[in-house]
Amino acid sequence: MDAQKVYVIVPNWNGSGRIRACLDSLKDQAQGHILIVVDNGSVDDSVTLINREYPGAILIEHEKNKGFAGGVNAGIRYAIEHKGEYVALLNNDAVADRDWLKHLVKFLDHNPEAGIATSKILEAGGRELDSTGDIYTSWGLPYPRGRGEPDNRQYDHQTWVFAASGGASLYRVKLFEQIGLFDEDFFAYFEDVDISFRAQLAGWKVGYEPKAKVLHQISATSGSLKGFATYHTLKNLPLLLWKNVPWRLMPVVWPRLAILNAGIAARALSRGLLTAVLKGTLMGTLLWPKKLVERRKIQASRKVSLEYLKSIMTYDLPPNARSLRQLRQKWWRLRGKP
Numbered sequence: 350m351d352a353q354k355v356y357v358i359v360p361n362w363n364g365s366g367r368i369r370a371c372l373d374s375l376k377d378q379a380q381g382h383i384l385i386v387v388d389n390g391s392v393d394d395s396v397t398l399i400n401r402e403y404p405g406a407i408l409i410e411h412e413k414n415k416g417f418a419g420g421v422n423a424g425i426r427y428a429i430e431h432k433g434e435y436v437a438l439l440n441n442d443a444v445a446d447r448d449w450l451k452h453l454v455k456f457l458d459h460n461p462e463a464g465i466a467t468s469k470i471l472e473a474g475g476r477e478l479d480s481t482g483d484i485y486t487s488w489g490l491p492y493p494r495g496r497g498e499p500d501n502r503q504y505d506h507q508t509w510v511f512a513a514s515g516g517a518s519l520y521r522v523k524l525f526e527q528i529g530l531f532d533e534d535f536f537a538y539f540e541d542v543d544i545s546f547r548a549q550l551a552g553w554k555v556g557y558e559p560k561a562k563v564l565h566q567i568s569a570t571s572g573s574l575k576g577f578a579t580y581h582t583l584k585n586l587p588l589l590l591w592k593n594v595p596w597r598l599m600p601v602v603w604p605r606l607a608i609l610n611a612g613i614a615a616r617a618l619s620r621g622l623l624t625a626v627l628k629g630t631l632m633g634t635l636l637w638p639k640k641l642v643e644r645r646k647i648q649a650s651r652k653v654s655l656e657y658l659k660s661i662m663t664y665d666l667p668p669n670a671r672s673l674r675q676l677r678q679k680w681w682r683l684r685g686k687p
Contacts, residue, residue: 352382353433354434355383355433355454356385356428357436357438358424359439359441360389360417361389362420363395365391365393366393367566368386368395368399368441371439371440371443372402375439378445378451380448383431384405384406385408385424387420389411389420390412417537417540418533418534418536421515425520425531426530428522433522435522437453439517440516442566446561446563448560449517450519453466456558456561463553463556464524464548465520465545465548465553466558467480467483467512467518468480468557470517471562472565473566476499478493478496479514480493480494480495482508482512482513482514482555483510483545485542485546485661487662487663488609488673489587489603491589496669497668504559505559506559507556509555510555511549512545512546512549513557515531517563528647530544531543532588534636534640537581539585543585546589547592550593550650550658551650575622579613583610583625583633584633585633586606586610587606587637588636588637590602591644592640592643609673612673614626614630
């Protein structure tokens, strides 16, 4: 693939302490590409570092933090304007294997029905998995396939998945032109599942390429912000549902998500995150009418059957949802269910 047709976008916010390893790994890629770094209003010396040490990178600067979605969208628009064919996204706390981009490009080249190809993402030490594609459950809660499992090569085969991690995936530009960019109302968390869901509804497939490997320092940016994950989770999970889940699947997903959100809120309250709970719930409610308008367009252009959607969803709780699993087990016992 011509290097002028492949763009790699790295969003950055106060990442001067970790972005160097990320950008160094992109210098050595076997697949040629154009590098775009989008800085989201950093107040550290990120911009100075990038200008000094990576003069070949295209630097897009925002005055304020626009989140993951707003950051990568700026780079995607640049790639579209300059006639790119593929756009890869890589977190600033991730380090890519030398052949990472080459394998993702090869996957999309060989699978025209695929709009997105995602990577085998491992935690920074390389011993445990972070993601091998994302799963969407009947509880309305996505989760990374394989997260926390030792890497024993159990996911070393190409396969179709429900969604791709925005932290290390490759997208066709024509997909963005068809279904739109990342939803900036999400800001962070589940915006990558949202765009994969929209892609699936529009008839695209999402593929997993295990040869495309990345090491990732999990939650290096957001983990330091108190209440950040709670706020965006309570806000975004209902948005993901309202936009993408067809009405006929709502009786399955909606009640379960309501229970799940209540559990997330209760746990957050027990940790003193009242403000995050209230803000997340309120903002999700305020955005609901806007998402219903967007929903009409998304569902009107749906090209896949309900049966196909059912076949790619997972009808269970995420493995790490221990409290809800225990609650469900108690409910089953009350009903005499084994």
